Amino acid sequence: MDNKYIDGIKTTGFILENEIIQILKKEKWNIINSKYYEDDIADAPREMDILGYKVEKEKEILVYTVLLISCKKSENNIWGLISRPGKTSDPNHNYWPNTIWSNHKPILYQKGQKNFNENYYKFHEDQKTHNLMKLPDLEVFAFQELNKTTGKPQNDKAIFSSIQSLMKAQSYEMGLLAGRKKEKCVYQFNLISIVDSDLINFNIESNSKITQNSIQTEQFLSRYIIKREEQFFRIRFVKSDYFEEIIKEYNRLHLSNIKFYKEQISFFYKDVLYSYDKKQMIYEDFFFEISEYINKASKYKLNEENKIQYPYLAKYKRTLEIGMTEDKNINKLLNENQILLTKTKEALKKHFNYSGNFIFHSDDSLPF
Known part of the structure; x- marks a missing residue:
């Protein structure tokens, strides 16, 4: 050819x-x-x-x-x-x-x-x-x-x-x-x-x-x-x-x-836990990931009436406070539920790269 x-x-x-x-x-x-x-x-x-x-x-x-x-x-x-x-x-x-x-x-x-x-x-x-x-x-x-x-x-x-x-x-x-x-x-x-x-x-x-x-x-x-x-x-x-x-x-x-x-x-x-703007970017993903376990742990008592308007994370000394409600009885349920605590620990590591102590807010609760 x-x-x-x-x-x-x-x-x-x-x-x-x-x-x-x-x-x-x-x-x-x-x-x-x-x-x-x-x-x-x-x-x-x-x-x-x-x-x-x-x-x-x-x-x-x-x-x-x-x-x-x-x-x-x-x-x-x-x-x-x-x-x-x-x-x-x-x-x-x-x-x-x-x-x-x-x-x-x-x-x-x-x-x-x-x-x-x-x-x-x-x-x-x-x-x-x-x-x-x-x-x-x-x-x-x-x-x-x-x-x-x-x-x-x-x-x-x-x-x-x-x-x-x-x-x-x-x-x-x-x-x-x-x-x-x-x-x-x-x-x-x-x-x-x-x-x-x-x-x-x-x-x-x-x-x-x-x-x-x-x-x-x-x-x-x-x-x-x-x-x-x-x-x-x-x-x-x-x-x-x-x-x-x-x-x-x-x-x-x-x-x-x-x-x-x-x-x-x-x-x-x-400084993610001290920055309002940074936390705002990933709040929604974090709370969405643990919301199902919070509902189950609270025995479905956490509702719009007793939930605080803006859930938050706040670092105090060496403990991270997770604010969902001011109801002490519900917070007690949250802090005693091992499945919720495990899932929250995983979500904190995933979204905030945090692996320290944390607590669902209540004046007389003990840190996890």
Whole structure:
């Protein structure tokens, strides 16, 4: 059979996709290939070349590090990234875009704190095991494909298509998780545009001075309107023959992600019993878990008439007080019921990471 068909396939991006997938598999990443998502503007399905992820169980949550990867091959053109000296003082730019989604309440609380995103990036920068989260030294502000033979500018269509698909895919995936994930988890997304061609940075130092350098990788900070909302993204351009090297940095990123979330969970629980806002986040889950056992232990005497309006947890010295009712007789029943005490102990550990003494409020009851 004529080899022209094989030669034709080799000019497409499928060979590059397969090479990248084999590298990911070698480095123990889980792979989803050619996943489709819905384009919110064109109202049409779009394809994400490769989705790779690693997952690890840390305490009570699953930690996912996700790579969304676009692969492009360009036989005739180089990819040019046009840049200028970078800065971090532009008030209209977000240098630390959100890449994290979670349904875990302690992580959600920490994520809502001031400067969380900035602290996330700086945490990874301080790890010094990879350079993925450092602010770029140069500000990439435009792109251009240039003919390898003549140097003539072509257009930025393929480059823009790559970064647009990555941004939309991340937005789509993060929006999908809320309705799909039931287990407690946290996801961190990374956008990677891989090109099988030369990658050149053109740095405009002044109107009369432009320098060019062949590069292996560079970051691009982007803003884009998705679903009528301005969002910010970090995209990493990678030359295809450098991917085998840079994937090792993403391996280390996954390990430092686990370390970061573990630290954030510890921060949350450190003063959880003394923080009104933190307790408010998890009260409902805690009381829901023990409500059935409270009803049985009280012999169904605890009702709306004798239940206090706002059940509470309050730490006094070395004993945690659980306030459900001021009725001493009911509290006596609660404090004497071993099944309730066991279930409450488990629920306190699960929701508040607390394993000390506790008591259902009553002036003359003894601590458990």
